[in-house]
Amino acid sequence: MKVNKTAFSLSAHPVMSELHVGTVALQCSPSAVFVWEMEDKVISPEKAEEAKLKARYPHLGQKPGGSDFLRKRLQKGQKYFDSGDYNMAKAKMKNKQLPTAAPDKTEVTGDHIPTPQDLPQRKPSLVASKLAG
């Protein structure tokens, strides 16, 4: 769960005032308690869920610039440092999905100059879809 998710509309939210009404009434006088109880009964399931969310993440939606949500949506995808970083990450993923050659062949770092025989076999990058049988 990404804690910094927001809905941009929250900053101009009428419900906030309604939640305060209940508590104010409680502080005012005993006769106002009845009003508060009435509010409680007609809270929709949606508002109850909202209260739950606020209880768990009190800082939700308090950031200004309500388009955080949209901005996150516009930039989806993992950011890499550069193309080298990206290619390394992809190679790591491919090695995980497809079993590579014997372990000693993959230990080609630093200690010695690799020769073509030492490098792991290049696997075909295209794997057919399982829907195609």
Added chain:
Amino acid sequence: MAGVAGGGGNGNDFQWCFSQVQGAVDEDVAEADIISTVEFNYSGDLLATGDKGGRVVIFQREQENKSRPHSRGEYNVYSTFQSHEPEFDYLKSLEIEEKINKIRWLPQQNAAHFLLSTNDKTIKLWKISERDKRAEGYNLKDEDGRLRDPFKITALRVPILKPMDLMVEASPRRIFANAHTYHINSISVNSDHETYLSADDLRINLWHLEITDRSFNIVDIKPANMEELTEVITAAEFHPHHCNVFVYSSSKGTIRLCDMRSSALCDRHSKFFEEPEDPSSRSFFSEIISSISDVKFSHSGRYMMTRDYLSVKVWDLNMENRPVETYQVHEYLRSKLCSLYENDCIFDKFECCWNGSDGAIMTGSYNNFFRMFDRNTRRDITLEASRESSKPRAILKPRKVCTGGKRKKDEINVDSLDFNKKILHTAWHPMENIIAVAATNNLYIFQDKIN
């Protein structure tokens, strides 16, 4: 508009039975195998699927076999190809996923089939053609392709065409690239069969199918200051008959209809569809669940349907202030919005579709359930795509979700629903009662019961 065979076009007068399921059985689902789009072609003979691995698989309906009357034309694999590959955007240091977001078929004009497939950034036009003959008896080369010595040729012959095993080839004919800064969510072929639109979060472009180095921007909702961004485009579609009209939906639950004859840049809409909201019922979730994930015109062109998180709405194009019909898909989720927000399910984008006669609509839900609504009888049904009920021609049993403590037999409690089993993509055959339902990495095909 074609009439619907067998049942008058509604979803509930008859029963749905299992027909086929394609895909791997094992529990471990590879991310690349997750189906991301399903689309029938105009005749319904071809069914295309796209997946997260950038691959397209096309199924073709078998000709009905007189000797096997119960086999109502099965869909078998016709062609499969890698449409998109992952790329790296060097300027932004972001990966461009190869996931196929949408496939749209072009109407068939000759023996070959054409479709458009798109990922987040690039649209491709693919030609799928059959080859069942090959020429033999060339003069200048041998049967295995080696060139013959021209001095040894003493006679001329005419090459003859001989039948060969059917080969289906897919080749990319056009690549429409570099026109979208943001992620493409929709493509739609125009009724003029010459142009199509592509929509991303903030812009919509118009293309000509023959021209790849140019596209016209027809909608641009990017604000000058990105801090003022309040809504994004979520889906767009051309009108099925009026080539100048298209609609686009937004994350705020509104739909704008635009007319390309009125101005070159359609930032100002011709019609604005929005259902008034009761301000007292507004909550933190209101805007998120009102975001429209799909918009589809009816075949007649008179109505359009929108899907938001909890409901499907049918709009009459002549009435902008509210939908004419609203169908609750899974209202029981309203009291689960907090956890659905936490596990991100509240952002799931469900699609919806019409049947051929526009008498019924279908959309997906969780736990591999999908829902059908009959617009005439107002009846609805919940069905499940599962391997358990996948015996040939097995009739699907209606499912029911209960919210309270008392669970009747055959009902499932809302807390037991599997939110990882989501049916986001469904398709209905354009003329018959055959539906394709994508359940994660499996494709189910259901048909109405044959009498």
